[in-house]
Amino acid sequence: MQIATPGPLRVVSGHLVVFRRLWRLNLLSSFVQPMLYLLGLGVGVGALVDRNAGSTATLGGVSYVAFVAPGLMATTAMAVCAAESMWPVMGGLKWRRDYHGIAATPLDASDIVFGHMIWMAMRAGITGAAVATALAFVDDTRSWGLLPAVIVAMAVGIAFAMPIMAYSVGAEMDGGFPAIQRFVIIPLFLFGGAFYPLSQLPEVVQWFARAFPLWHGVVVARGFTTGDTDWAGVAGHLAYVLLWAAVGTVISIRRLAKRLYP
Amino acid sequence: MPEPLIVARGLKKRFDDFEAVKGIDVEVQPGEVFGFLGPNGAGKSSTMRMIACVSPASEGTLRLFGMDPAVDGAKIRARIGVVPQLDTLDTELSVQENLWIYGRYFDLSRAECRRRATELLEFAQLTDRADSVVEHLSGGMKRRLSIARSLINEPELLLLDEPTTGLDPQARHVLWERLYRLKQQGVTQVLTTHYMDEAEQLCDRLVVMDQGLIVAEGSPRELIDQYSTREVLELRFGAGTNDQFGPQVVGIGDRFEVLPDRVLVYADDGEAALAEAHHRGLRPESALVRRSSLEDVFLLLTGRSLAD
Numbered sequence: 001m002q003i004a005t006p007g008p009l010r011v012v013s014g015h016l017v018v019f020r021r022l023w024r025l026n027l028l029s030s031f032v033q034p035m036l037y038l039l040g041l042g043v044g045v046g047a048l049v050d051r052n053a054g055s056t057a058t059l060g061g062v063s064y065v066a067f068v069a070p071g072l073m074a075t076t077a078m079a080v081c082a083a084e085s086m087w088p089v090m091g092g093l094k095w096r097r098d099y100h101g102i103a104a105t106p107l108d109a110s111d112i113v114f115g116h117m118i119w120m121a122m123r124a125g126i127t128g129a130a131v132a133t134a135l136a137f138v139d140d141t142r143s144w145g146l147l148p149a150v151i152v153a154m155a156v157g158i159a160f161a162m163p164i165m166a167y168s169v170g171a172e173m174d175g176g177f178p179a180i181q182r183f184v185i186i187p188l189f190l191f192g193g194a195f196y197p198l199s200q201l202p203e204v205v206q207w208f209a210r211a212f213p214l215w216h217g218v219v220v221a222r223g224f225t226t227g228d229t230d231w232a233g234v235a236g237h238l239a240y241v242l243l244w245a246a247v248g249t250v251i252s253i254r255r256l257a258k259r260l261y262p
Numbered sequence: 263m264p265e266p267l268i269v270a271r272g273l274k275k276r277f278d279d280f281e282a283v284k285g286i287d288v289e290v291q292p293g294e295v296f297g298f299l300g301p302n303g304a305g306k307s308s309t310m311r312m313i314a315c316v317s318p319a320s321e322g323t324l325r326l327f328g329m330d331p332a333v334d335g336a337k338i339r340a341r342i343g344v345v346p347q348l349d350t351l352d353t354e355l356s357v358q359e360n361l362w363i364y365g366r367y368f369d370l371s372r373a374e375c376r377r378r379a380t381e382l383l384e385f386a387q388l389t390d391r392a393d394s395v396v397e398h399l400s401g402g403m404k405r406r407l408s409i410a411r412s413l414i415n416e417p418e419l420l421l422l423d424e425p426t427t428g429l430d431p432q433a434r435h436v437l438w439e440r441l442y443r444l445k446q447q448g449v450t451q452v453l454t455t456h457y458m459d460e461a462e463q464l465c466d467r468l469v470v471m472d473q474g475l476i477v478a479e480g481s482p483r484e485l486i487d488q489y490s491t492r493e494v495l496e497l498r499f500g501a502g503t504n505d506q507f508g509p510q511v512v513g514i515g516d517r518f519e520v521l522p523d524r525v526l527v528y529a530d531d532g533e534a535a536l537a538e539a540h541h542r543g544l545r546p547e548s549a550l551v552r553r554s555s556l557e558d559v560f561l562l563l564t565g566r567s568l569a570d
Contacts, residue, residue, distance in 0.1 A: 005369050014363045018355065101350035103316050105367040105415075106336040261316055262277070 007107045011115025012122070014102075030080050030127040034072040035134055041195060042068045058197060062140075062226050069141040070221035071194025073131050073153045077124035078214050081157035082164055082185050084123060086177040089116070089168035093259055100260065109257035113249055116165055117158050124157025125150055145224035152224070152238070156217035159241045160185075162248025170255040188214045213241040265328065267292045267419060267450050268313060272322035275308045282308040284474035285322065290452060292418075295445050297461045297468035298454040299556075301564050304471040306454040307347060310423050313452060314344050326419070340368065343412030347423040349404050351411070353397040357388055360396060361411055368415040378414055385440065386410035402433025409440065420444065422453040426460060438463055458557040472564045482556050489562055490554040491516050493532035497525045497539065497546040507544060514538045528558070 019026070046064030049055050059067045092099035092112075102112055132146040164180065191205050192214040198206050209215045216237035223229040268290040275283040283305040290296045298306040311317035312324060315331040315338050324331055326338045351360050358379050365375030383389045386406040396404065405425060412420060425441070426434040441464060445451060455461055461468055462482045470478040470485070478485055495515065499507045501523075508520035515529025525546075529535035532551030539546070 010366050010369060013366045017359050017363050096352055097348060097350040098352055102367055104314060104339060104344040106340040107367055108336065261318065
C-alpha cells in the first residue's frame with residue numbers, strides 16, 4: 001500500500017511551484033546583499049581593523065572578514081525568513097487567500113504551519129548555501145565549518161519565521177510589519193554580534209541581543225567556521241534558537257486554526 | 263431509497279452573540295442539485311461553510327457520507343469540492359499551475375495532476391489559456407477555473423457558494439451548462455444563490471432561508487404552485503401614481519402588491535385580470551402578463567425590504 005505524503009510536504013510542494021517562478025530574482029537579492037556587506041565591511045573596514053594592534057585578539061584570533069562571514073549567513077537567514085513570514089503569510093489569509101483554499105482540502109492549519117516552517121528552513125538553507133559558496137572562494141573564510149554554518153542559518157531562519165508567522169496569522173492589518181523590521185530586525189542586524197563582538201556594546205544592548213535568537217546562531221556558526229567549537233555551548237545556544245521556533249509554531253497553529261475554521 | 267449524502271438536524275451556528283443559523287433541518291440525496299436561496303445575511307454561507315467542514319457547528323448534528331465533520335473533517339473534505347464565494351486562486355501563477363498545486367494538496371502524483379489538469383481545462387474551456395497567468399483572466403474564466411480546480415479530486419459532492427455572482431449573462435450560461443453536465447455525470451451539487459433564474463435552472467430542490475431559518479422547501483415548481491399564482495399581471499402607471507391606482511385592483515386575482523414602479527396582480531389567468539382592470543377603467547401606461555417565477559415566491563417569503 002502506498003504511503004500518503006505528509007500534509008506539510010504537500011504544502012511545501014505548493015511553495016515550490018510558486019518559487020520556480022521567482023527564484024532567480026529571490027536568490028539574486030538574498031545573495032547579492034550579503035556579498036555587498038562582505039566586500040564593503042569585510043574587505044574595506046577589515047583592512048582598517050586588522051591593522052589595529054590587538055584587534056585580532058578581540059575577534060578571537062581571526063581576521064575581520066573571517067569574523068564577519070558567519071554572521072552574514074545568520075543575518076541573511078533572519079532577514080529572508082522574517083520578510084517571508086510577514087506579508088506573504090497575511091496574504092495567504094487576506095489577499096491571495098490560498099490558506100483558505102488549502103483549508104478546504106484534507107489539509108489543515110498544522111499542515112500549513114509546518115509546511116511554512118520546512119519551506120523557511122529550505123529558503124534559509126538555499127541562501128545560506130549560496131553565501132557559503134561565495135565564501136569558499138576567499139582564503140580567509142574557506143572552511144568545512146561553512147557546511148554546519150548553513151544548518152545553523154536554517155535554525156536561525158525558522159526561529160524568526162515562526163514567531164513572526166504567529167503574529168501575522170493573528171493580525172488584522174499589516175501596520176505592525178514595518179515596526180518589526182525597524183525595531184527588531186534592523187537593530188539585531190546592527191547590534192546582534194554579526195559585525196563585532198557583543199562585548200563592545202553597553203550591557204543593556206547586550207541583553208537585548210542575547211534575548212533574540214540571532215546572536216546565539218551567530219556565535220555557533222562562527223565557532224564552526226573558525227574551528228573553535230565548544231560543544232556544550234553549541235547545544236545550549238541551539239536549544240534556545242529552536243525554542244523560539246517551537247513556541248512560534250505552537251502559537252501559529254492555534255491562531256491559524258481559529259482564523260481558518262471559525 | 264439510498265442513504266442521504268447530507269443530513270442536518272437542528273443545525274445552528276453562533277458567532278459570539280450573533281446567531282447566523284438558528285436551527286435548520288436539511289437532507290440532500292446523492293445525485294441531487296440542491297439550492298440554498300435567501301437574501302444577504304440569511305445564513306446561507308454559514309451553512310455552506312459548516313457543510314464544507316471548515317466551520318464547526320455550534321449545535322445540532324451534521325453528517326456527510328454518514329461521517330461527523332467534527333471527527334472526520336479531513337476525510338470528508340477529501341471527497342468534496344468547494345467553489346468559494348471569493349476566488350482563492352493564486353493570481354500570480356498560471357492556470358495549470360493552480361490546478362497542479364491543488365492536486366498536490368490532495369496527494370495526487372505529479373503525473374496524475376497533469377493528466378487531470380488537461381482534462382479539466384478541456385471541461386472548463388480553458389485549454390488555450392493553460393499557460394496564462396490567472397491575473398489576466400476575465401471574471402468568467404476565473405470562476406470556471408475555480409470550478410475546474412474544485413473537481414481535481416473527483417469529488418462526489420460539489421459545493422458552490424454564489425457561483426455566478428458578478429458574471430455577465432454569457433458567462434453565466436456557459437457555467438450553468440457545465441454544472442448541468444456534472445449533474446448528468448452524477449455529481450451531487452449544493453449551491454447558494456440569490457438569482458432566482460439560476461435556482462430555477464439548476465436546482466432539483468431548494469430551501470428558502472431568511473434570518474437563519476428555512477422558510478420554505480420544495481422543487482422550484484412546487485414552491486411557485488404553493489406560494490404564488492400561475493400568472494402575474496404587471497401594471498405600470500405613471501411615475502408616482504402607482505400608490506394612487508394600486509388599490510383600485512382590489513378583488514382582481516388572488517392578491518396584489520404595489521411597488522414603487524408598478525402594481526403586481528397575482529392571478530391564475532393574467533389576461534382575464536387585465537381585461538377586468540380595463541373594464542374598471544384603469545389605463546396603465548403599460549401592462550404585461552407573465553408566468554409566476556421563483557422570484558415572486560422569494561419576495562413574498564423574505565419581504566421586499568433590503569436585508570442590509
